Amino acid sequence: MRGLFADRIQDVPRSFIREILKVTTDKSMISFAGGLPNRQYFPLDQLRESTNRVFDRHSTDCLQYSNSEGLLELREYISKRYRSEQGLEIPAERILITNGSQQALDLIAKVTINDGDPVVIEEPGYLGAIQALSLYRPRFLPVKVNDEGMDTRSLNKAIKHNPKIMYTVPNFQNPSGISYSYENRSRIADIITRSDCFLVEDDPYGALRFQGDPIKSFYHLAPAQTILLGSFSKTVVPGFRIGWVAAPEKLCDKLLIAKQAADLHTCNFTQYVLVDFLTNYPIDTHLQTIRTVYGAQCRAMIEAIERDFPDYVSCTRPRGGMFLWGRLPEKMSSLELFDRAVARKVVFVPGEPFYTRKTRSSTFRLNFSCTDEQVIDEGISRLAEAIVSMESAGR
Numbered sequence: 353m354r355g356l357f358a359d360r361i362q363d364v365p366r367s368f369i370r371e372i373l374k375v376t377t378d379k380s381m382i383s384f385a386g387g388l389p390n391r392q393y394f395p396l397d398q399l400r401e402s403t404n405r406v407f408d409r410h411s412t413d414c415l416q417y418s419n420s421e422g423l424l425e426l427r428e429y430i431s432k433r434y435r436s437e438q439g440l441e442i443p444a445e446r447i448l449i450t451n452g453s454q455q456a457l458d459l460i461a462k463v464t465i466n467d468g469d470p471v472v473i474e475e476p477g478y479l480g481a482i483q484a485l486s487l488y489r490p491r492f493l494p495v496k497v498n499d500e501g502m503d504t505r506s507l508n509k510a511i512k513h514n515p516k517i518m519y520t521v522p523n524f525q526n527p528s529g530i531s532y533s534y535e536n537r538s539r540i541a542d543i544i545t546r547s548d549c550f551l552v553e554d555d556p557y558g559a560l561r562f563q564g565d566p567i568k569s570f571y572h573l574a575p576a577q578t579i580l581l582g583s584f585s586k587t588v589v590p591g592f593r594i595g596w597v598a599a600p601e602k603l604c605d606k607l608l609i610a611k612q613a614a615d616l617h618t619c620n621f622t623q624y625v626l627v628d629f630l631t632n633y634p635i636d637t638h639l640q641t642i643r644t645v646y647g648a649q650c651r652a653m654i655e656a657i658e659r660d661f662p663d664y665v666s667c668t669r670p671r672g673g674m675f676l677w678g679r680l681p682e683k684m685s686s687l688e689l690f691d692r693a694v695a696r697k698v699v700f701v702p703g704e705p706f707y708t709r710k711t712r713s714s715t716f717r718l719n720f721s722c723t724d725e726q727v728i729d730e731g732i733s734r735l736a737e738a739i740v741s742m743e744s745a746g747r
């Protein structure tokens with residue numbers, strides 16, 4: 353069969369998380385595995401009203417083919433929001449609407465990476481980025497992230513290989529939940545501006561901060577090289593599949609060509625509905641609700657961990673986003689913990705798929721956005737039992 357398929361697909365595995373999600377269809381299973389926003393807070397009624405208004409106001413226009421760049425009103429909204437929220441001047445012409453930020457990752461890789469090209473990636477890193485980039489067969493240069501951000505000593509070494517792109521999630525990183533400090537961002541920007549590398553700043557979680565003050569985007573520090581990715585998946589709804597890429601001018605045209613070739617354009621109808629929603633309802637009130645809920649759920653998870661987990665298990669303390677990251681002692685395998693947890697009807701994502709090289713890890717990711725505080729309490733208690741059972745089995 354090998355002859356039938358392109359080399360680029362041969363070694364790319366299925367998404368581990370999508371596979372785990374199949375287990376979670378069992379209603380008695382508590383899942384900390386998915387990266388799903390909490391559906392209880394989807395703005396259902398408002399989106400219904402917006403949908404009706406779009407049909408009334410735009411009739412067949414909203415169902416017609418449209419331009420590949422995306423709806424101008426939506427791009428202008430994003431541009432204005434960058435100005436009001438972050439003081440960034442990014443004109444609408446430099447913003448391309450994509451099918452979620454996941455598509456932006458694919459387009460960036462398509463226009464920059466040849467077989468074997470070096471690419472810097474966080475370790476651990478976002479699984480969806482590892483998968484999207486892998487299809488273009490780069491040579492990954494993983495650089496460790498710690499509580500402060502990227503390890504800049506390793507980055508200095510990696511940059512000597514002249515990477516084409518460096519992929520980062522500086523706010524509430526997926527999977528670890530950490531954020532890069534301002535000092536760390538400045539040091540990274542210093543390194544990057546001395547190279548030709550594009551810095552991809554993937555920021556789907558920045559608006560989900562429930563503690564502390566926002567930290568300046570890489571765009572402030574290295575504007576000519578920073579490619580910003582954004583998404584409405586975590587702030588409005590993921591099912592619309594609307595995200596964007598704001599790129600340096602020299603990249604915009606190439607990305608547009610790749611977008612045209614990929615799918616002509618992102619769904620016109622949902623773009624109209626989204627613009628209507630964003631202009632008629634106060635998004636900041638909606639965001640505040642989500643932040644408050646996720647903040648409370650994150651605190652509940654950390655309190656339950658501190659109460660139930662043995663002391664040798666450590667975890668990160670996110671100030672926003674949807675995930676935290678746990679670490680078992682080196683000799684314990686998180687894959688084995690996964691099996692023991694499934695037997696106790698609780699699931700999480702073991703660390704392996706977040707590394708480009710490791711086949712065994714003692715780390716794991718827990719999602720706190722999707723389960724209420726009571727369920728979190730119960731799930732963490734089951735997980736603690738699974739950990740202790742491994743310890744008693746001498747693993």
Ligand SMILES: Cc1ncc(COP(=O)(O)O)c(C=O)c1O
Pocket residue numbers: 387451452453454455478480521526554556582583584585590593594595
């Ligand atoms: C870091 C990161 N980037 C991109 C995405 C993809 O999001 P979207 O729904 O916008 O495609 C996700 C989704 O979980 C993510 O965590």
